Amino acid sequence: MNEILEQALLYDFYGELLTAHQKNIYEQFVLEDLSLSEIAEDAGISRQGVHDLIKRCNKTLEGYESKLHLVERFLSIKEKVHRMNTLLEEKEKISTEELIREIKGISSEILEEL
Amino acid sequence: MNEILEQALLYDFYGELLTAHQKNIYEQFVLEDLSLSEIAEDAGISRQGVHDLIKRCNKTLEGYESKLHLVERFLSIKEKVHRMNTLLEEKEKISTEELIREIKGISSEILEEL
Incomplete structure (x- = not known):
């Protein structure tokens, strides 16, 4: 940065x-x-x-x-939400099942940090 | 609380x-x-x-x-991620299209706070 x-x-x-x-x-x-x-x-x-x-x-x-370390915590969450957003934007690239599984995984990761 | x-x-x-x-x-x-x-x-x-x-x-x-106000910011994000998680857990309650639209909406809301 x-x-x-x-x-x-x-x-x-x-x-x-x-x-x-x-x-x-x-x-x-x-x-x-x-x-x-x-x-x-x-x-x-x-x-x-x-x-x-x-x-x-x-x-x-x-x-x-x-x-x-609060900036660090926020940035880590931000990176994950961006990853989620990218998956949603490009949702035709993978199956809906896989998409939902991926999103679930990321949202659990975020909750662990909160 | x-x-x-x-x-x-x-x-x-x-x-x-x-x-x-x-x-x-x-x-x-x-x-x-x-x-x-x-x-x-x-x-x-x-x-x-x-x-x-x-x-x-x-x-x-x-x-x-x-x-x-950092606790407040974190709690607000946490509430949204929980909302997202609940939608994913109960995904049979709405159509996949609607689910993805809802998730997208919430993830945009979170990004606005980060």
Whole structure:
């Protein structure tokens, strides 16, 4: 996964645990794709200050994930539901019986993770 | 949902954010179902101390959920997968076409939440 996507995902899960100031700066960088200089000018802090804050936020968010693994759990479920969807989209490729058996198998796998 | 089940669920999601001491006491109460007096004796603290610690842990865990809503997100997905499973278990009740349409609908609903 590319870094920005990973940061956005971590932010989606744990962002509410950052302070309002951190969220404001981090969103501009990760979600709105502004440059460090643009954010610095707008916030009235140095470019280095913005850089450090974002680095600290990354560390905080990664810390939560390394303890809770909730992004990992969600992504694993997502992958399985996508697999199910693909089977349903291409349902003419296999027999209906087989399709239903496959879907049942995947849905049991998901329930084990929930 | 009954209180102990809710506490166990919150602990499953956010427990790693408690301290080792808090986890130790909280697990004995919520997961091992020991009484306050038993825990107090074993830990060498007062019954009131155990009571306060558990109350504080509940508050901390509920605080995480009120910010992140991840238990809520998981439960909503779980309910949908169960719905899917029930349809598959009782597949003779509706036509195969209808079954596949229903399953597709639910799997899209789940993907929207992921």
